[in-house]
Amino acid sequence: MKKIFRFLLGGILGGAAGAGLVALFSPVTGKDIVKNLKRGWAETMDEARQASQERKVELEAQLEAMRASRRGES
Numbered sequence: 243m244k245k246i247f248r249f250l251l252g253g254i255l256g257g258a259a260g261a262g263l264v265a266l267f268s269p270v271t272g273k274d275i276v277k278n279l280k281r282g283w284a285e286t287m288d289e290a291r292q293a294s295q296e297r298k299v300e301l302e303a304q305l306e307a308m309r310a311s312r313r314g315e316s
């Protein structure tokens with residue numbers, strides 16, 4: 243358990259250090275970085291919502307087909 247904790251802590255600290263270095267040495271301003279991150283987050287969430295809705299439609303169609311086949315067997 244201790245090894246896992248150390249591994250996760252190292253990953254978190256390494257990620258934070260990397261993000262800090264990127265922010266320091268990036269040719270883009272902080273406001274632009276935040277704007278880009280927000281835009282990327284919004285695009286990712288839109289894609290996730292769309293994929294979720296498509297999958298929901300697929301599953302509902304499968305469920306209805308299964309129900310229809312059961313009704314036919316009865």
